[in-house]
Amino acid sequence: MADFDVIVIGSGPGGYVTAIRAAQLGLKTAIVERTELGGICLNWGCIPTKALLKSGEIYETLDHLKDYGLSVEKRGFDFTAVIQRSRKVAAQLNAGVAFLMKKHKVEVIEGFARLEKGAESPKVIVALAAGGSRTVTAKSVILATGARARIVPALGMEPDGERIWTYREALVPKSAPKTMVVIGSGAIGMEFASFYRALGSEVTVVEMLPRILAVEDEEVSKAAHKAFEKRGIKFRVPASVKKVAKTAKGVSVEIEAGGKAEALEADVCIVAIGIVGNVEDMGLEALGVKIDRTHIVTDDHGGTGVPGLYAIGDVAGPPWLAHKASHEGVHCVEHIAGLKPTNIHSPIPGCTYTNPQVASVGLTEAQAKEQGREPKVGRFPFRVNGKAIAASDTEGFIKVVFDGKTGALIGAHLIGHEVTEMVQGFTLAMTLEATEAELQGTVFPHPTMSEAMHEASLDAYGLVLHI
Numbered sequence: 001m002a003d004f005d006v007i008v009i010g011s012g013p014g015g016y017v018t019a020i021r022a023a024q025l026g027l028k029t030a031i032v033e034r035t036e037l038g039g040i041c042l043n044w045g046c047i048p049t050k051a052l053l054k055s056g057e058i059y060e061t062l063d064h065l066k067d068y069g070l071s072v073e074k075r076g077f078d079f080t081a082v083i084q085r086s087r088k089v090a091a092q093l094n095a096g097v098a099f100l101m102k103k104h105k106v107e108v109i110e111g112f113a114r115l116e117k118g119a120e121s122p123k124v125i126v127a128l129a130a131g132g133s134r135t136v137t138a139k140s141v142i143l144a145t146g147a148r149a150r151i152v153p154a155l156g157m158e159p160d161g162e163r164i165w166t167y168r169e170a171l172v173p174k175s176a177p178k179t180m181v182v183i184g185s186g187a188i189g190m191e192f193a194s195f196y197r198a199l200g201s202e203v204t205v206v207e208m209l210p211r212i213l214a215v216e217d218e219e220v221s222k223a224a225h226k227a228f229e230k231r232g233i234k235f236r237v238p239a240s241v242k243k244v245a246k247t248a249k250g251v252s253v254e255i256e257a258g259g260k261a262e263a264l265e266a267d268v269c270i271v272a273i274g275i276v277g278n279v280e281d282m283g284l285e286a287l288g289v290k291i292d293r294t295h296i297v298t299d300d301h302g303g304t305g306v307p308g309l310y311a312i313g314d315v316a317g318p319p320w321l322a323h324k325a326s327h328e329g330v331h332c333v334e335h336i337a338g339l340k341p342t343n344i345h346s347p348i349p350g351c352t353y354t355n356p357q358v359a360s361v362g363l364t365e366a367q368a369k370e371q372g373r374e375p376k377v378g379r380f381p382f383r384v385n386g387k388a389i390a391a392s393d394t395e396g397f398i399k400v401v402f403d404g405k406t407g408a409l410i411g412a413h414l415i416g417h418e419v420t421e422m423v424q425g426f427t428l429a430m431t432l433e434a435t436e437a438e439l440q441g442t443v444f445p446h447p448t449m450s451e452a453m454h455e456a457s458l459d460a461y462g463l464v465l466h467i
């Protein structure tokens with residue numbers, strides 16, 4: 001008889017949420033974690049970056065106190081205290097996961113898990129953190145081993161902890177660099193660029209693709225570029241990195257842009273060019289697990305094709321987001337328990353917590369056109385929204401995309417203050433397959449920035465009220 005019903009490997013937002021749901025369903029559950037409970041998200045990703053960004057946002061606001069009729073004697077910051085606050089927040093959430101595991105009677109096994117062929121599902125052999133090893137079995141094993149920063153050693157991008165950083169080093173530096181090059185303009189790269197720029201670093205972002213935040217709708221991407229430039233962030237777009245080399249004083253990033261070579265000198269460089277799945281040294285090849293580049297190939301329930309073995313979250317491929325990991329995990333374990341879980345392919349919003357923030361869900365206008373959806377597009381700028389004007393947060397806009405034939409909402413794209421708190425309204429609408437009529441007939445509270453959601457939906461059909 002197996003030791004457990006379910007063993008989850010990895011305790012990030014994919015793994016620990018899966019373990020809680022498994023326990024709620026009455027399944028005897030264990031979770032194996034080699035480092036910290038909470039995974040990248042709580043310890044080295046989503047949460048500590050948001051703590052830093054909040055410090056940066058407040059510090060930037062101090063620059064505009066006059067707009068509000070306020071003043072302070074002297075603006076300043078204690079960098080160590082800013083970093084310590086972020087670590088304290090991460091530690092609090094890490095302890096929270098430990099509490100939840102205890103509450104739900106999920107056994108936590110500390111160590112590195114490897115798999116071997118077993119009876120119902122692969123056996124889990126854990127090299128225990130305390131020394132020695134323990135073999136455990138379960139009816140179902142769920143891999144939630146996450147991912148790590150992609151680096152290209154051949155280009156000199158190997159992090160050294162001092163001058164060449166990944167997100168890990170960028171979260172715990174000893175001091176704020178005066179100058180910095182960020183390689184990659186995705187959410188992670190832009191969030192660090194935004195934070196360090198807010199505290200006064202000279203930041204240059206290098207992006208290989210034709211525009212920054214390239215997964216976003218082109219209009220939002222352009223507006224974000226302009227907004228970041230206004231705050232003093234410099235860009236080299238499109239530009240490819242040829243070499244990263246340490247120099248006597250810092251680092252030199254050799255790039256090529258528009259056929260011209262250039263060397264960007266800085267104190268440090270952050271490599272933010274994507275991530276690779278944690279698939280190594282776990283015996284996956286021997287079991288016949290299919291891996292596409294560095295991600296485990298799964299079916300519509302997280303199944304890997306190997307009996308009793310599932311994979312969810314970052315290790316199972318994009319989008320590499322915490323809420324996608326949790327959603328897949330809950331779906332997977334409910335399927336294992338014989339329930340009929342909700343759609344694993346529900347719309348997944350994506351957020352970038354820069355200043356201004358960027359958020360989106362569903363198709364961009366260009367994607368909708370490519371799919372022949374004859375999109376009907378509406379926009380509404382925050383500069384004419386009452387709450388935004390009252391708060392002096394008028395930057396940005398909301399853009400919505402409806403299917404021209406059915407009226408279904410198929411995409412929403414937002415840039416502006418706290419739009420990451422608004423995108424969920426559109427996500428809910430898309431999950432419920434709402435059409436323009438439902439969005440237009442919804443009452444939005446006044447005064448809120450969310451009224452721009454309503455106005456953008458009206459605008460798509462020529463019904464906008466406040467322009």
Ligand SMILES: Cc1cc2nc3c(=O)[nH]c(=O)nc-3n(C[C@H](O)[C@H](O)[C@H](O)COP(=O)(O)OP(=O)(O)OC[C@H]3O[C@@H](n4cnc5c(N)ncnc54)[C@H](O)[C@@H]3O)c2cc1C
Nearest residue numbers: 010012014034039040041045046113146313314320321322
């Ligand atoms: C700087 C940064 C900021 C981010 N910000 C956001 C954000 O704002 N919003 C968002 O949605 N996403 C964000 N992300 C992405 C988010 O962190 C990931 O999508 C999320 O953590 C994925 O969850 P997961 O459970 O799949 O994996 P992870 O969180 O990576 O957890 C995997 C866990 O598995 C453990 N593990 C791996 N192999 C083994 C093994 N063999 N044995 C035992 N344990 C093992 C690891 O130690 C790790 O703890 C950010 C990422 C970074 C780096």
